Amino acid sequence: MKININRLMSAIESYATYGQVEGCGVTRPSFSKADYQVRNLFIQELKDLGMTVTVDAIANIWGTLPGTGEKEKPIVMGSHLDTVPNGGKYDGALGVLVAKEIIETLREYEVTLAHPLQIVSFTAEEANEFNFSTMGSRTLSRRLHAEELRGASDKTGTTLEAAVKKAGGDLSKIDAGQQNAMAAYFELHIEQGSKLENQNLSVGIVDSIVGIYRDLVTVEGQQNHSGTTVMKNRKDALVAAGEMVAEVQKLAIALDSDTVATIGKFEVFPNAANIIPGRVDFTLEVRSADKTERDALIRRIHDSFHSIQEKHEVNLTIVNSYNMQECDFDKELINFLEEAATEMGIPYAVLPSMAGHDAMNLAAMTKSVMVFVKSINGISHSPQEFSLPEDIEKSANVLLNALLKADQTL
Template structure:
């Protein structure tokens, strides 16, 4: 039994049309019109497949295929449908569409799992205007309080609660997310790096995800006339922020490891040609698989920011937006994927993920694992993002057979544990 690769590739192409730009990039951030449209398309297709479709309070989309046992645990497979601005058509969407294809393949072959099988498309996995990435999976894992989100607004003044409501959710109920009896969570994703390509391999089995830390940094100077304010009297927020950006790169390069630090978003106020910038806001992101290393890098960078702010006589403040610790995936699921890959004749390597994914939050509440497929040239978050159909076919079939194996093994484990209790 194999997935239908032609059907899957057709789905990938069809979904890429929602938010498609003139240069081939896909712009479908969460709560954009393109996102709302693709959500409706996805829900309709799940219903047409005969799945039980629900939307939870944070607007995650769920589609359930009933298993053979009553009051059953669920195995969940999914990812996200939102994209970064001018991104690619594979990041996130591939994992959701592979999950959909796997369910359709099981239906086509009249295969019924013992566990319920649920597809999920998580809300706002990517960074977004509300500055809460992996929003859907974090909420599902119980990591948000209503008070944290209820008053959040984007740059246009749109309230997050209104955006979620339009998508079918309700933030006022976020602390009452329905309890699901979960056996395991599986996610397929493009690698977004070159490790698989360098090894000429289609698939990688992910054993852990690095820790990710994000601060919103606010630099406040004094806005003033650019012609009448002499240089020595300026409190230029942008000059100070620019030195901070350079400092981030300087400190990250000192660390002799895979640790990375980035300033990828910066806003200048009032952003006028003839006004000395009075305020700058930017996002600082630091990633490392080593907690001690990551915390030292955070400390060093923040101290350099304080030194720079004092030198330029500007105010400095930090608002933490994310501090997710590194996570390790479930060994039983990893071994199942290894066995399947070997039985299918698909060579693989076991690799970490330098990017954050919904799976890292799901790993806090259930057994979880990830499978990577090769990314051409390691390019992602870019219109040139590409994964070959043959690599997708191997990855999707590995995930399909892993799902079937895990369904059996988890059931056997439960039966064994029950007999011991008796």
């Protein structure tokens, strides 16, 4: 039994039209117009497959295909349909569409699993204007609560509560519901790196995800006239923030390891040619599989920020917005994937993920695992993001056959 790769590639191209900007990739952040449109499309397609569709309190979309009744807890597959600005067509959406294709394949072959089979599209996996990455899966796993979410709003003043309601959710019901009982969770995703390509492999079996730490940093100086304020009297927030950016790069490089640190979002106020910047907001992110090294680097970065603050006589505010610890995936599910790949004669690598995914939150709830598809040139979060159809087909078929093993064994 194999998936229909032509049907799958057609679905990928179809979904990529939602939020597509000519020459600029796909921009479909959660709660955007394109996101609401693609949600409606996905819901209708699940219904057309004969699935029961529900939208939970945080607006995650669930489709359920009944099993034989022999086993009660569902096996779940999924990922997310939102994208970063100016992103690609594969990140997130591929996992959801492969899951949908697997369901179509099972129906074509008239195979009914012993377990119920569910597909989920999680809300707001990507970083967003509400500052809650992996929002849907974190809420599902009780790592985010209603009281944290209710006060959030974006720059336009739209509240998260209103955005979720428009998507069919209801923040008031988040803490009242029960956690979903699952037998297992599988997520397929592009690698977003070059390890598979460097080994000329199509398929990666992910055994862990690194820890991810993120701060919102504000540097406040003194806004003033750029022509009349002499250099020695300035309290330039941008100059101080610029030194902080350089220090992050220096400290991370000095480790000479796989630990990485990034200033990924940077905003200057009031951002005018003839005004000394009075405030700068930026994000600091540190990722590592080594908690000790990650925590030590964060301390060194914070210490350097405070030294720069004193040097330039500016105010500094650091607020942690995300601190996800590293996680290991389930060894039994990893074995199912390895057995499936071996039986199909498909070479694979077992590797960690340097990117965060919804699966790291599901791992706190149930047996979880991920499958990676080779990314050409390791590019992601870019219009140049690309995976070959033959690599997608191999990875999807490994997932399908591992799913069948899990259904028999769990």
